[in-house]
Amino acid sequence: MLELDGLEIVQGAFRLTADTVLQAGQITALMGASGSGKSTLLAAIAGFLDPVRGSIRIAGTDITGLAPGDRPLSMLFQDNNLFPHLTVAQNVGLGLRPDLRLSPAQKDAQAAVLARVGLEGLEARRPRDLSGGQQSRAALARALLRGRPWLLLDEPFSALGPALRRDMLTLLRETARAEGLSVLMVTHHPEDARAVADATCLIADGALIPPASTEALFAEPTPALRAYLGE
Numbered sequence: 001m002l003e004l005d006g007l008e009i010v011q012g013a014f015r016l017t018a019d020t021v022l023q024a025g026q027i028t029a030l031m032g033a034s035g036s037g038k039s040t041l042l043a044a045i046a047g048f049l050d051p052v053r054g055s056i057r058i059a060g061t062d063i064t065g066l067a068p069g070d071r072p073l074s075m076l077f078q079d080n081n082l083f084p085h086l087t088v089a090q091n092v093g094l095g096l097r098p099d100l101r102l103s104p105a106q107k108d109a110q111a112a113v114l115a116r117v118g119l120e121g122l123e124a125r126r127p128r129d130l131s132g133g134q135q136s137r138a139a140l141a142r143a144l145l146r147g148r149p150w151l152l153l154d155e156p157f158s159a160l161g162p163a164l165r166r167d168m169l170t171l172l173r174e175t176a177r178a179e180g181l182s183v184l185m186v187t188h189h190p191e192d193a194r195a196v197a198d199a200t201c202l203i204a205d206g207a208l209i210p211p212a213s214t215e216a217l218f219a220e221p222t223p224a225l226r227a228y229l230g231e
């Protein structure tokens, strides 16, 4: 479980509150209008932004004061954050060791994760020699290799066309299921939430509305979802 307990986050004039529980072992979509605070909430959970009040717990442990690297989570950004001068294998290996001195077991894990995301045979390429979809796969592989139980995704596939985005979401769902990952995923696309998210939550009027089953929510949209969808 990821518990947001009386959380209050402030950025300049912007204020966001969150007081809810996100279930582990499933995919939760996070939606809300542009500027509603989705990235801000992820930044606070990941430790890039200190809340002014409240606490964040994962699996019962208070992580509010921990440095980003010490939190039981990995974060995937829209721009993929791949280093242009490193190969695909090196970029992925950074998930384990910044100095890339991988043990034989770590090299095996690196090869396995590259195979899992469909990048076998492309290990020696630089990111610029990969398609957009392959770059997304490399970034996902690096996050997966870290082996942290929670994965936070800030619109990571939004630069891809619809077909590639669907492929990536399918890969995400399969991987999350196979590895028992818990995922919190920001998306602007209701169809993405419906395709892969067990639960969906919305930010509206400066507050996180607790998650509900995606199926139930879209079958009977709440006023906040209706407003977001422009209905």
Ligand SMILES: Nc1ncnc2c1ncn2[C@@H]1O[C@H](COP(=O)(O)OP(=O)(O)OP(=O)(O)O)[C@@H](O)[C@H]1O
Pocket (backbone or CB within 6 Å): 011, 012, 013, 014, 032, 033, 034, 035, 036, 037, 038, 039, 040, 041
């Ligand atoms: N460093 C900052 N200083 C002051 N205000 C900020 C800062 N960063 C973001 N904000 C404000 O915080 C609010 C929430 O921004 P945030 O990026 O979290 O929204 P978002 O829901 O992720 O939007 P989008 O969907 O457009 O990415 C916005 O009003 C934004 O202008």
